[in-house]
Amino acid sequence: xxxxxxxxxxxxxxxxxxxxxxxxxxxxxxxxxxxxxxxxxxxxxxxxxxxxxxxxxxxxxxxxxxxxxxxxxxxxxxxxxxxxxxxxxxxxxxxxxxxxxxxxxxxxxxxxxxxxxxxxxxxxxxxxxxxxxxxxxxxxxxxxxxxxxxxxxxxxxxxxxxxxxxxxxxxxxxxxxxxxxxxxxxxxxxxxxxxxxxxxxxxxxxxxxxxxxxxxxxxxxxxxxxxxxxxxxxxxxxxxxxxxxxxxxxxxxxxxxxxxxxxxxxxxxxxxxxxxxxx
Numbered sequence: 001x002x003x004x005x006x007x008x009x010x011x012x013x014x015x016x017x018x019x020x021x022x023x024x025x026x027x028x029x030x031x032x033x034x035x036x037x038x039x040x041x042x043x044x045x046x047x048x049x050x051x052x053x054x055x056x057x058x059x060x061x062x063x064x065x066x067x068x069x070x071x072x073x074x075x076x077x078x079x080x081x082x083x084x085x086x087x088x089x090x091x092x093x094x095x096x097x098x099x100x101x102x103x104x105x106x107x108x109x110x111x112x113x114x115x116x117x118x119x120x121x122x123x124x125x126x127x128x129x130x131x132x133x134x135x136x137x138x139x140x141x142x143x144x145x146x147x148x149x150x151x152x153x154x155x156x157x158x159x160x161x162x163x164x165x166x167x168x169x170x171x172x173x174x175x176x177x178x179x180x181x182x183x184x185x186x187x188x189x190x191x192x193x194x195x196x197x198x199x200x201x202x203x204x205x206x207x208x209x210x211x212x213x214x215x216x217x218x219x220x221x222x223x224x225x226x227x228x229x230x231x232x233x234x235x236x237x238x239x240x241x242x243x244x245x246x247x248x249x250x251x252x253x254x255x256x257x258x259x260x261x262x263x264x265x266x267x268x269x270x271x272x273x274x275x276x277x278x279x
Contacts, residue, residue, distance in 0.1 A: 019211035019219050026208045026221045028157040032132055034218040035155045039112035047092055047118045053255065056122050057097035061149050061179045062271035063260035066247040068098065073177045073245065073275050074145050080104040083144040086169065088133050089151015093119035096126045134158065136165045143169055148178040154222055163237025167278055176239060176276040182246065182269040185259065186224045192261030230274060239276035247271050
């Protein structure tokens, strides 16, 4: 979820050079390699920093703290019992554990081996699958619901391919609900303080944000789509958009998470949640 511009590397610093932040194209293969490597390297820090907020068995849609138990974007919790649910970009499978607690039959899928090791560390009976979201290893019509809380979608070069794969593995009428960084954030610096409140880039610039190593290979890639792009991608993937949820920052949440903060959250949206249905 980061779009932070790193400082330049000094020879006085120990360790490898900081990656270079740039804007350039990155295809599907490069984006996938970068995401797998980045999350494998950073999973420990991510779970250490955010595990307390996410909980072990809580379904949170984003840094605002909107909880599926309250929002019921998939469906009311009491109706989840016995349903097959696919979580994409599951990380340590916190959302899947919550789903299992409601009687659903979730499967937690992630590209990162290290993230799934954290899922094993926490425990539970949720099946874990290491795979790319653009190549789902499931039969057609395997699931009643699919969900993704900030997983996969912002990091893939071809989101329509992911959506078509989700469409394929869902049964008719199944819901696909996913959250991403709100597209308007692309125009602002990824900073939680006042410096993050002034427009610094074009909202319409779709060139990916890339961090690359000394050899020019991407180590982190994030792709931008405007709000209209996301809607068109959903439709191109075979879905009907049922709702677009932009969570407001709640009074109880005083945390900062990267560029998300109470200051910014009370002024501009930070998360967009797309609620879609398969025909």
